[in-house]
Amino acid sequence: MASVTPVYDREGEHIGWKSSVRKKGFPPQYKTFRTKKEAEAWATITESEMVRGIWRDTSAAERTTLKEALNRYASEVLPDKKDGGKREMGYVRQWQDRPIACRPMAAIDGQDVAASIKEMEGEGKSPNTIRLHLALLSHLYKVARSEWRMSSLINPVETVRKPKLPKGRARRLQGNEESALMYAAKEYGATMPSIIRFAIETAMRRAEIVGMLWEHVDLRGRVVLVPDTKNGDPRRVPLSSAAVQVLDALPRRLDGQVWGVQPDTVTQAFERICARAKIYGLTFHDLRHEATSRLFEKNLNPMQVAAITGHKTLQMLKRYTHLRAEDLARLLC
Secondary structure, three states: OEEEEEEEOOOOOEEEEEEEEOOOOOOOEEEEEOOHHHHHHHHHHHHHHHHHOOOOOOHHHHHOEHHHHHHHHHHHOHHHOHHHHHHHHHHHHHHHOOHHHHOEHHHOOHHHHHHHHHHHHHOOOOHHHHHHHHHHHHHHHHHHHHHOOOOOOOOHHHHOOOOOOOOOOOOOOOOOHHHHHHHHHHHHOOHHHHHHHHHHHHOOOHHHHHOOEHHHEEOOOOEEEEOOOOOOOOEEEEOOHHHHHHHHOOOOOOOOEOOOOOHHHHHHHHHHHHHHOOOOOOOOOHHHHHHHHHHHHOOOOHHHHHHHHOOOOHHHHHHOOOOOHHHHHOOOO
């Protein structure tokens, strides 16, 4: 049964109309409107949806602001993510600082999200960073729909155009750059030449390499275990004979680490090595591109390469693969 009653403030002045809907089998529904006509229309629609079995309780989504939902997301969802969701927590805080955060979840639409995208672009955020922010917001809506009794929500992120990602890097070692790189690396001791050679042979990420422990290295089986990867899944990386030689030549550290260096140290040293070798536009991560491409040039198939590199999709694997046309030409009859 539906009813519409006037609403008064503390001074007794009429300020609106309260619509109430009570129907057996459903929780009572209340909403206040400025005009009686709006209140009656809402009550009629709500009752009709209940009768037809399509009604969804929107009260939670209408009374919960985005900022409040993000707080719940941070406390209930992020702790289960890798590293406790430290990176995602930064995205949560930035969303909470935006004007959109004061609006109820149910009131946010694609235009609001599009306005936030423009804000981020104006702040100089890269397309990929903006897409990561949007991914968190989208996941928040999915969790709210499936777990927080907000099934009436429409995910506004699904209705907007995402920033277009730039083309992936296609930088590979050229000419005598590899030998020049290795020669310049010797000026920085024995560790950097070994790390560079190992990276080219294994296609492992910087963090995976510097995080290696001897207890995870099986030289006899020619495999190294990477228990903590970017994708969150452990991976066993096969070692080439050259990679095994690199590890064989290393001294064993008392702390069990293979290299004993920090990720930022590797990056900074690599930049200085490239400058000394007069190699421009090359990053340490480009060695992963180089190694991935070489695996294909050894005639491994995509599934075999993905098993080594840890790429979960062939599309991402393609972004890391840059085959030279001259090498392909030699394979043609």
